[in-house]
Amino acid sequence: MRHRLALLGAALTLAAGSLVALIQPATGATNTVVSLTFDDGQASQISTLPMLQSRGLRGTFYINSGWVGDSDYYMTWPEIHQLANAGNEIGSHTVHHTVLTRVSTTTATHEVCDDRANIVAQGFPAPVSFAYPEAEYNTTAKQVVQSCGMSSARAVGGVSEAGCDDCPYAESVPPVDAMALQTPQSADVNTTLAEIESYVTAAETHGGGWVVLTFHGICSNRCTDELSFDTAKFTAFLDWLKAREAQGTVVRTVGEVMGGGSGTPPPAGPPITSIACGGTTCSTGWYRSTSVNVALSTFDPDGSAVASTRYTTDGSDPTSSPTALDYTGPFAVTQTGTVQYYSTDVDGHAESVKSQTVRLDAVAPTVALTSPLANSSYRRGTSIALSATAGDSGGSGIARVVFRDGSTTLGTDTSAPYSWNWSTTRTGSHVLTAVATDAAGNTLTSEPVTVNITRR
Known part of the structure; x- marks a missing residue:
């Protein structure tokens, strides 16, 4: 029972401090915070955007940057930007879903640090939340993840497991070990709605805490085999979870909980615009085609609305060039040139002009x-x-x-x-x-x- 006692003690200690700031409960509140986390950047996860957005909820999406847009099994960078623009958190999951305990320290470091750098290169804030592939970790893996700049790392298990009398009903706030967050088992095809609700109610009735839930595919057709969770059950759970707010059970991203909490907006700053070519990262080499479809996606870290995104395709400065256009959707680049672009938000912040050279050669020598x-x-x-x-x-x-x-x-x-x-x-x-x-x-x-x- 020592883990439950530690959890209850932590929750009571924090009741007048950071946990109150985190949850901001009403009278008789449960002191429970829930995080919805999604692994691997599965393509079906983009379907959660309207589900979460319509209910005012947000999640944490752990991305393998090396698999983004690799096939129709995975989301594309523009889709991930849509999630981020709606306030969802983009976390790290290694470049290639590499199990850190099965590779050298050097390889593990590249997988974690490079994944973080790849996500930043796409215009996202530097990830601070990480999830271990296959939920496997050891002391070395924890050290690698922390050295790459992460403030938390999620495992799977250790909470509310059947037959585990010593398991806590929830992770504590702050967690016992930020580099090994404890969670209930990942949702799968056999997880019932009642079961996933019980993870939350168990925490609510045992002193509160942090319930970190793990999902993979959200679909009704086993899109990720055993790790698929039915769409109807997922939306029913979101409706049920949203209603718990009246009792003080709230939903926060992992980064918000680790940051102390209450979802206070970050300092005001300019928006961040990223570019994609053909639905994926723009190549630094040559495209063997007569046309490349270019898309721009803008994220505003402080949550302000984007006022405009302007661009040119002739290499001229879009802040002053007569050839500058307002971005309204993807456009075709039909000859080698440099796309220059930038965005402004409604608060008057403007980002520095960025550029991307797109080179085309479809002619045989x-x-x-x-x-x-x-x-x-x-x-x-x-x-x-x-x-x-x-x-x-x-x-x-x-x-x-x-x-x-x-x-x-x-x-x-x-x-x-x-x-x-x-x-x-x-x-x-x-x-x-x-x-x-x-x-x-x-x-x-x-x-x-x-x-x-x-x-x-």
Whole structure:
């Protein structure tokens, strides 16, 4: 029972201080705070946006940055921005959902710190909330997560588990161990509405505390197999949870609870605009296409409404250029250029102008094999000089020219003049070609040249 006693003691100690500030209860309040957390950035989670928003609730979404937009199984960055713009918290979950206890400390550090950096690079506030993949952690994992700038790390389990007489009914505020938040078991296809409600009522009737709930897919078709939670049950739970506010049970993001609490808005500042190309992070390389769809998404850290987002596609300054446009939706970039953009909010704050170069090359290069001459004959063992000319009108430039004998690669040259010395060993007829590839990945094969190799 020592964990329950510790929880009750912590709750009582905080009743006149930070917990009161956190929950701001009415008379007879339960002193219970609930956090709705969502793992892995599953595509179905974007459906929770109107469900939460219409009820004035917010959640914490733990994102694997390396999987964002990877397939239709995951949300895209613009969708994640929609969640953030509605006041939801974006947390970290490693780049590739890597279990930290199964890799080296160096790899674990990259997975956690790089995930945080990737999320920041997309225009989000630096994550302070983390969730362990597969809920696995040890002392080293906790140290890595904390060293990367996280103020909390969520596990799964340790709360309200059947057959666990010593388990607390809720995490305490502040938590016993911020780097190993205790929670009920994750919701899945077998979790009933009554069961998930019981996690909250158990805390309410045993001194209050912090109930951190874990979800994956929110859908009615097992979109994440066993970890799916039915949409109808989820919305029914939200309605039930919203009604608990009258008794002092409130919903806060993990970051708000760890920050002390009450959801006080951060200091006023400018909005943050991010850019996406084709629904994902813009490439620093070349697009092998004639058009790229560009979308802008704006987040205002202090909660102010965005007044406008303006942009140019010719590299000019959108704050003063006559070619600047108001952003109203995704637009097509049809030639290589630089998109410049910025946003202002209704309080008059303006962010610094940002830029993104978008490079397009859908044109195949040109290439011709200039040596040897067609139908030439050489003795076996002769070193034959192969040479080719190549050009690229698409703009990305020639990356390499590969010389081939049939399907066999003889050699590669990456700079003009393109050449290779071929040491002949096999007699007979040989069909030679040169294959040019530009930096965008477009390729073209030259007209073949046939030569004959004879015995000495």
